[in-house]
Amino acid sequence: MTLNLTVSPDFAPDHISGWFIFNTWLQRQLGTGVHLELYDCFDAQRKDIKAGKFDLVYANPFDASMLVRELGFKALVRPISKPDETIIATHKDAAIQSVEDLKPGATLVTTDDPDVNRIGMIMLEPADLDASNTETLAVDSYVIVAKNVLNQNADVGFFLKDAYDELSDLIKNQMKILVSSEISVVHHTLLLSPKLQKYASTIQQRLIKMIDDEKGRSVLESMNLLGWEAMTEEETEFMIDLIDTLIDE
Amino acid sequence: MPEHDVKDVRDIVINYHDGTSRKAIVLDREVPYPEGKLIVSRTDTQGVITHANQAFVEMSGYTEDELIGTNHYILRHPDMPSVAFAGLWETIEAGNKWHGYVKNLRKDGAYYWVKATVIPNIRNGVVVGYTSVRRKPSRSKISESEALYKTLS
Ligand SMILES: Cc1cc2nc3c(=O)[nH]c(=O)nc-3n(C[C@H](O)[C@H](O)[C@H](O)COP(=O)(O)O)c2cc1C
Numbered sequence: 001m002t003l004n005l006t007v008s009p010d011f012a013p014d015h016i017s018g019w020f021i022f023n024t025w026l027q028r029q030l031g032t033g034v035h036l037e038l039y040d041c042f043d044a045q046r047k048d049i050k051a052g053k054f055d056l057v058y059a060n061p062f063d064a065s066m067l068v069r070e071l072g073f074k075a076l077v078r079p080i081s082k083p084d085e086t087i088i089a090t091h092k093d094a095a096i097q098s099v100e101d102l103k104p105g106a107t108l109v110t111t112d113d114p115d116v117n118r119i120g121m122i123m124l125e126p127a128d129l130d131a132s133n134t135e136t137l138a139v140d141s142y143v144i145v146a147k148n149v150l151n152q153n154a155d156v157g158f159f160l161k162d163a164y165d166e167l168s169d170l171i172k173n174q175m176k177i178l179v180s181s182e183i184s185v186v187h188h189t190l191l192l193s194p195k196l197q198k199y200a201s202t203i204q205q206r207l208i209k210m211i212d213d214e215k216g217r218s219v220l221e222s223m224n225l226l227g228w229e230a231m232t233e234e235e236t237e238f239m240i241d242l243i244d245t246l247i248d249e
Numbered sequence: 250m251p252e253h254d255v256k257d258v259r260d261i262v263i264n265y266h267d268g269t270s271r272k273a274i275v276l277d278r279e280v281p282y283p284e285g286k287l288i289v290s291r292t293d294t295q296g297v298i299t300h301a302n303q304a305f306v307e308m309s310g311y312t313e314d315e316l317i318g319t320n321h322y323i324l325r326h327p328d329m330p331s332v333a334f335a336g337l338w339e340t341i342e343a344g345n346k347w348h349g350y351v352k353n354l355r356k357d358g359a360y361y362w363v364k365a366t367v368i369p370n371i372r373n374g375v376v377v378g379y380t381s382v383r384r385k386p387s388r389s390k391i392s393e394s395e396a397l398y399k400t401l402s
Contacts (some may be wrong), residue, residue, distance in 0.1 A: 120337035123285065128387045181285045242289065245366040
């Protein structure tokens with residue numbers, strides 16, 4: 001048997017090698033082949049997930065919703081102390097001091113990260129801004145978002161907080177943060193497909209214990225994670241319900 | 250209450266739909282919505298609070314212990330028309346998502362405006378409770394809602 005693993009494309013490129021190291025570690029732990037496939041675009045990945053290509057998915061919270069409710073996946077673990085938070089930042093010399101200073105016609109620069117974009121749009125609502133009265137420039141990475149903010153090609157940029165924090169000081173010093181989310185209960189999860197549920201507890205236990213030995217810890221470090229903690233079905237449902245309230249339809 | 254102008258303080262009795270009532274103080278003082286936060290609570294199918302996050306506790310002015318097990322109407326502000334909540338319950342009991350602007354009453358009598366979304370929690374096809382998540386509303390939506398609610402109450 002070979003387990004097919006994929007990872008949400010929203011982590012910093014520096015940690016790509018970490019996921020390959022994790023792949024090897026998991027293979028040894030389970031005594032079975034694990035194949036890691038990475039994507040640089042959310043849509044292409046989602047299409048392949050829906051086509052049943054993957055058994056194990058490290059998913060952003062919005063995709064987790066689709067994986068659980070539509071495809072019957074179950075969340076095994078979440079990364080410890082790593083909530084997904086969103087930052088809206090502007091050029092340090094910009095006249096705006098708060099989100100409410102933004103006016104209709106404002107320009108945004110974003111990646112195609114669905115959860116950051118949704119939370120970002122929610123944080124623009126106090127200024128009566130939405131997709132209909134803003135213009136969005138979508139780019140491939142948070143570094144490019146930052147470049148566009150620095151060149152003042154857009155009024156504000158949306159960032160995953162983790163990605164913002166990893167930008168160089170040189171870049172960060174030229175931006176100011178207008179708002180930073182503090183949601184704390186929305187985070188990535190590692191989910192297992194319905195057809196492999198008989199391995200759920202083995203995989204979950206191995207991941208939770210990863211932090212207990214030196215090898216496991218070094219793998220975690222290369223992925224920029226502190227460790228994994230178990231997620232119960234109700235915790236997963238709670239998070240998905242919460243995300244559901246953030247999607248306007 | 251020395252820091253408030255006496256004229257701004259109203260002692261009122263709030264009557265709830267279930268026949269109970271309580272005395273409350275109402276102040277004309279708004280507490281700003283906390284930046285970047287979501288105010289989250291969950292209830293059972295009757296609207297009794299089963300979970301409240303930290304932002305909820307801070308904004309309501311009650312302790313978590315005071316909130317859990319209490320009916321959500323504890324936050325009802327007398328300026329909110331009952332038709333707004335009738336619409337809420339009709340929508341969620343039909344299994345749908347409800348959005349609305351709500352003026353909430355804090356324990357200390359002050360108020361805060363939210364944009365609320367309420368959804369049913371469905372487990373194995375059964376509604377087991379409801380989740381409400383609030384975000385920061387715009388001033389223009391607050392003004393519109395104030396004007397609308399005046400005509401309804
Ligand atoms: C999940 C959930 C959250 C609610 N949150 C509020 C709230 O924040 N403020 C409020 O006044 N009513 C809230 N309600 C509505 C109350 O249950 C109640 O209908 C309302 O306060 C009016 O009470 P009354 O009809 O007894 O006067 C909520 C209901 C549910 C199901």
